């Protein structure tokens with residue numbers, strides 16, 4: 360059997376069964392999602408992380424490309440109690456190391472007690488504990504990946520739904536999930552997907568009804584240009600954001616963000632809407648959070664478990680953002696109407712812009 364080692368920042372080295380060979384390093388995180396492994400493994404927000412599945416059997420309904428959120432696997436490695444053959448083969452074909460037969464409950468409690476931590480992985484015929492430890496030594500902290508946007512963004516503008524006659528969306532791709540584009544297209548929008556470092560002129564060329572900042576990996580302060588775009592456009596153009604997008608909007612408008620101990624990753628995170636009193640179930644995948652919204656933004660929704668901000672509105676600007684993933688995939692579709700709200704906000708602004716006849 361192939362050797363497989365996972366070296367943790369707390370000094371321990373776990374031994375498991377090698378399912379896909381290679382060496383890797385990254386921030387060790389866990390998701391409690393019990394379905395949606397294809398979506399999670401192709402979610403660009405997991406770039407530079409090692410994803411542990413707390414649900415014990417991963418792969419029991421196969422691997423189908425139509426469920427992918429992007430064209431490649433993003434976590435640096437994957438850990439589980441048991442991967443099916445389908446998933447192991449898929450990860451091997453993607454060159455992403457995989458280890459199973461691990462006590463994932465122990466991994467989860469370690470992360471919950473010690474916080475998200477660095478790890479090193481070595482899987483293969485001849486690898487040793489030392490190889491995993493060497494990976495760990497070379498592992499950078501999440502916030503030190505300052506160029507992470509370039510790893511996950513489109514290089515050139517892509518236009519989707521050109522023939523749609525709804526709103527025009529400039530989606531700044533900081534690692535956007537495919538389902539965000541799909542959710543907008545399903546509502547008749549035309550979506551211009553712009554690189555993470557798009558210039559003010561690039562956005563002006565689109566003349567969007569809404570500037571939409573996507574989800575994405577790592578520390579929001581590393582997305583300087585997206586922060587600048589929000590600052591530049593917020594007075595005249597409605598702004599929306601999902602996950603990293605919410606954090607970038609807060610950074611742009613006088614708020615602050617911070618790293619959480621171990622983040623929220625799963626498909627049953629309860630969120631309370633402060634105005635309606637309604638609680639919805641949401642999909643989440645984040646390790647940073649808005650700490651202070653600043654004077655231009657107000658918190659409209661909070662996480663029931665830890666009170667962190669989940670929904671934010673502009674006070675004097677047209678802004679709505681969500682920390683969770685309204686597009687689901689994986690997870691519940693309770694909050695898909697976020698996209699209706701974003702497009703209604705865009706529509707009301709474009710109507711105001713039409714000069715009166717008289």
Ligand SMILES: NC(=O)CC[C@H](N)C(=O)O
Nearest residue numbers: 574575577602603646647
């Ligand atoms: N899903 C996301 O957009 C993640 C946002 C950010 N990278 C975080 O970890 O908090």
